[in-house]
Amino acid sequence: MNPVRTAPATVPVENLALERRAHWKAAWIATIDHKRIGVLYLIFALFFFVIGGIEALLMRLQLAVPNNTLIAPDTYNALFTMHGTTMIFLVAMPALFGLANYFVPLMIGARDMAFPRLNNFSVWLLPFGGALLYFCVLTGPPEVGWFAYAPLSETPYASSLGVDYWALALLVLGIGSVTTGINLIATILCLRAPGMTMRRLPLFVWINLVTAFIVIFAIPVLNAGLIMLFVDRQLGTHFFMAHEGGSPILWQHLFWAFGHPEVYILALPAFAIVSEIIPVFSRKPIFGYEFVAASSVAIGFLSFGVWAHHMFTVGLGRAADLFFTIASMLIAIPTGVKVFNWSATMAGGRIRMKVPMLYCIAFLIQFTIGGLSGITHAEAALDWQTKNSYYLVAHFHYVAVGGIVFALLGGIHYWFPKMSGRMLSERLGVWTFWFMTVGFNATFMIQHILGFEGMPRRVYTYPDFPGWGWMNMLSTCGAFLMGVAALLLVANLLLSLMRGRPAGDNPWEAWTLEWATSSPPPEHNFDALPPIHSRRPLWDEAHPEAPDPVVGRDAEPAPPSRGKVAMWCLIASETAFFGVLLLVFAFFNVHPQPGPNSRTSLDLLRTGFFSVCLFASSGTLWRSEAAEAAGRRKGMVGWLAVTVALGTAFVIGQGSEYKGLYASGMGVNVNLFASTFYLLTGFHGFHVCAGLVALLVVLGMAAAGDFEGGKRSPLAAVGLYWHFVDVVWVFVLTTVYILPRFA
């Protein structure tokens, strides 16, 4: 009755066997096994969690009593900057990516991620970014807060190199996140095992798919902002300097257009974990699968329309405040749907109170508190009072710690047996849980009141106002209870790794595919997969008398090629990036800048000429693709060479334009036209050059005959990118060169 099915392979099994024989250190550094990469993510996250936690404890020590002088003001300011940045970019994101990396391929019955080598690249960008961020210990740390509001983050007010390293670190981490996002999307869309249709995907996979899409669209917005900040600081431009014509509010728009989706980049994977654990420990399927999945998609879309609720007090005007109030409130609806579905999953079940479930129950309660205080923040009028107060600090820690970290801890306790082959100590786990829960609520519940009393965030000390002293002391005590919980957690992980009870394949009697293989799984993940007809293949196997209803049909159209999927994702991400640069150009040049501007300084005729070269190169590339499809190698190579020549002509044309402009005195920091012009055309030129390199590689390989004998060339994927770069130039040409002439 069990037809043996195997999952699609992305790497030959021999490679995996090679990895097993390699020296263990080399095997971990160069690993392309998604499971090892997942574990690396989790280890880095744990390491930075300890650092970020120590930073938090130092801050709480300083705040324990009024008018304290334990920690100097600048040190305190550096601590909260590093704490926020560390916890978000080096702890929460890596930990959630780590779990996704480990379990998405297993849950869909795949052998690995779609791009195992890219996956290795992504994971090592993490310690690289972390090292860049913490390099500031040597150069003077950033003291600007994790959202680095301009102009405080500009050179006149933050002269040490800390902010520069901060920006570079986030850029590096952002690139790693986008590549991981693309990898996850391609994996989920292209590598599902036979029978694992989209309607049967575990919710963990569904929700991580939505998250990956948010990642690829949101991160480029931050990257654009970071580049502008970095250019401001290093090349003396004034994107965000009000007195010089720039706009500090623009930084806020860019940061939060990334920053609020980021909240859901963290929250959705937490929902994903909870949506797996609650059903297993309630012994029932998730209540309303379609609604949990669809509400995640809804959150994904809405998350891009609410950013300015972080800006209710900067004077955007009544209309904007009302719009972002209602938009932000809307997010409460899909989120509420989830909370009720989780509750309904528990109702009528047989709830097993194991450690993973304890964390999920605490998550449910605490996240609801954070969500409800979130609604009060969405009401602009209330935000006018509580923004930047400790009420806000309490709110986002209820979401980020009470919600996300608790879900993560639940997930780690749930999946540790699968990853290590050993059970965690239940006793130590329960102790950890209670220290964590009591400590967390003691720390942050009282901060709601402190906010009502008018205590602002980010102050290194505070006056001895009635009640402020004991409330802060309580908060500090709670933080140290959480510190104890962290120690217990690390102890439990280490002890259980060495001496834990063997877990067996499926210790929790769970139903998704990761439990259908050994613990830990072999390099190739599965020897054989069970048949998949429903959302819970292992339930069906254990209960042949009462299987889940079959969902949809087994057959699905053949999946798209992972190369094309990845290229389309990259293009989507780049579209967001260039979209931001185009908007920034338009924003600063709607009214011509004093000094050089489009009308006075740009030569449309010459640019028109080399633009024609670029557009023509799309046509020649298309001919090359057609020749390849027809099997004419010479034609393919010939047309490809013409394409490269035309692209080079464009780059030379742009280079000569730059040279002329520079010679006429238009440096990058002359005015905001110059800055935005070089930013936009420069990044486009950079992409053209990258495309040329890719085309040259394909050309070289094709000329050498690498694609003979039916081996497919990457021309289709590279070509897609080249066409995209040409399309971007249509918009750049229109916005920069043509429209200003008619304005």
Next chain:
Amino acid sequence: MNEMRTSIFSPVSPEAQAISHLFIVSLGICAAIFAVVAGLAVYNLIHFRWRAGDAEPRQVHGNKLFEIIWTIVPVLILVVLFGLTARAMQVADPPLAGPPDLMVIGHQWWWEVRYPGSGIVTANEIHIPVGRPMSVMLDSADVLHEFWVPQLTRKMTTVPMAGNHVWIQADRPGTYEGLCSEFCGTQHAWMRFQVIAESAADFAAWVRAQQRQPEAPVGEAAQGREIFREMTCVNCHAVEGTAAGGSAGPDLTHLASRRYIGARIALNTPENLGLWLRDPQQVKPGAKMPNLGLTNGQTEALVAYLETLR
């Protein structure tokens, strides 16, 4: 001294009152929703605990009616909250009409306060007459700051040259705590101020006192004035009626009439003023005023002079 309050739930103006009311209603609704969710969890945990030997429960996959209910009900609640919010916004933040009564300019790390009508310039202390709404135009000399008086008015960021404004009003005489709530650098914690609401008569008296030029100092204080002029104090500080016209630091014309120094870091006593002058960095690390290396004698003379600036 009366019991000090700083809470947004002890509002003293129509604006703060409107927000406080909305908050109480919203918190009530949130508490009800929380009671439902937490109640469900507790009920589930009591009634549906697994016990050894239990068989698997009935496998329920969902219920469309429930989904519709818990989508529609929150929508209705949010519609109500949105309506209440829109109304509160009208009351809490009326549009600016006419020229502003007050200009408040944020500096790293103190507040410049100007009264365009009467020409008064002061710092870290705002006097207003009770019961009269005063429009405040906000600006910043450097980075973003945020003007906030929890009991009186909403917070608003001081974006350089953006022309943000708030209304400020106090229905009862008293002293109300204000602060910067947007992180603005090293001494963000000590960028506080006070709003002092007085009867119309007291306010008028304060205005007259502020408009008077301080009397010419004699004795040690006159000596202090010389030091003030020689020690580069004048480059940053202004004292009306003298050559001192700097604008980087607070206007000191009526320094002695203020309650606190250093944006509320210390009471304005001769001792504290002396400590400050001897080494501002000791009192408020990072403050823009450098240590001028004054001798004890110079410090005493300067304090004597500054004490005459009433």
